[in-house]
Amino acid sequence: MFAPSHFTAVLLFATFASVVFAITQRSTPKAMVRYGAYCWVLFVGSVIVASWAMWLIKR
Amino acid sequence: MASKVQVPAKTQESSPGFTYSALIVGWLVPGAGHVLTGRWIRGLLLFVSIAAMFWLGIAMQGKLYVPNTGDVLDMLGFAGDFGNGLFYALGRILDLGHTPVQLATADYGTKFIVVAGLLNFISAVDAHNLRIGRKA
Numbered sequence: 051m052f053a054p055s056h057f058t059a060v061l062l063f064a065t066f067a068s069v070v071f072a073i074t075q076r077s078t079p080k081a082m083v084r085y086g087a088y089c090w091v092l093f094v095g096s097v098i099v100a101s102w103a104m105w106l107i108k109r
Numbered sequence: 110m111a112s113k114v115q116v117p118a119k120t121q122e123s124s125p126g127f128t129y130s131a132l133i134v135g136w137l138v139p140g141a142g143h144v145l146t147g148r149w150i151r152g153l154l155l156f157v158s159i160a161a162m163f164w165l166g167i168a169m170q171g172k173l174y175v176p177n178t179g180d181v182l183d184m185l186g187f188a189g190d191f192g193n194g195l196f197y198a199l200g201r202i203l204d205l206g207h208t209p210v211q212l213a214t215a216d217y218g219t220k221f222i223v224v225a226g227l228l229n230f231i232s233a234v235d236a237h238n239l240r241i242g243r244k245a
Contacts, residue, residue: 052168053214062165063221066158070228073143073151074235077245 057097064093131240135233137194139225142236155232162225163196171218173197173206186219192226 054062072086135142140156143149167173174186190197200206206222207215238244 051170051214052165053212054169054217056213056217059169059214059217059221063162063224066162067224067228069154069158070232073155074231 060094060097064090064097068093128241129237132233132237135236136192136229139194139196139229139232142233143239146236146239148239159193159225159229159232160196162221162228163193163200166218166221166225167200167205169218169221170207170212170215171220171222172208172215173200173222175201186223189223189226192228192230193222194229197226 068086068089071089072082076082076085131142131145134145138156139159140152140154143152143155172186174183174190176184176187178184193200235244
């Protein structure tokens with residue numbers, strides 16, 4: 051059984067989803083790389099922000 | 110979000126043969142629709158991403174939804190899982206996936222499997238757009 055931590059699962063999810071979004075939503079390789087990186091940062095960044103928000107609410 | 114891939118549709122087919130072949134093949138095997146249109150690297154990247162997401166979901170003891178349970182959420186889950194094409198069929202034949210989700214990891218796995226299917230739907234439609242010349 052594969053049992054990653056929550057954050058590892060987020061990193062895996064963000065990576066795979068960003069690859070698919072980049073290839074399907076952009077036409078040129080350069081634009082794909084930029085859009086994929088943008089999506090990845092948004093995925094991971096939003097999780098980190100939400101995590102800190104929940105930590106603050108709990109306090 | 111605005112998409113930058115919309116370009117005017119061509120008036121003629123970009124290649125002969127069955128129009129929906131890339132859509133169907135791309136749904137059955139992730140990335141195969143792109144390979145069919147000659148985009149090998151894109152097809153390989155899509156296959157690796159979607160296949161990894163599906164099989165990691167299975168490895169996390171995620172749930173494979175089945176149709177006709179009567180529960181609306183289960184039906185939506187099935188719609189997502191169904192996007193995995195032959196992977197889903199293989200998972201059902203081999204009786205993979207765990208029905209009772211008891212661990213947080215298994216819940217992540219269930220989501221991985223559903224999202225892999227939804228991403229494969231997007232991938233198959235993109236392959237179709239490449240096939241008919243709507244996308245360069």
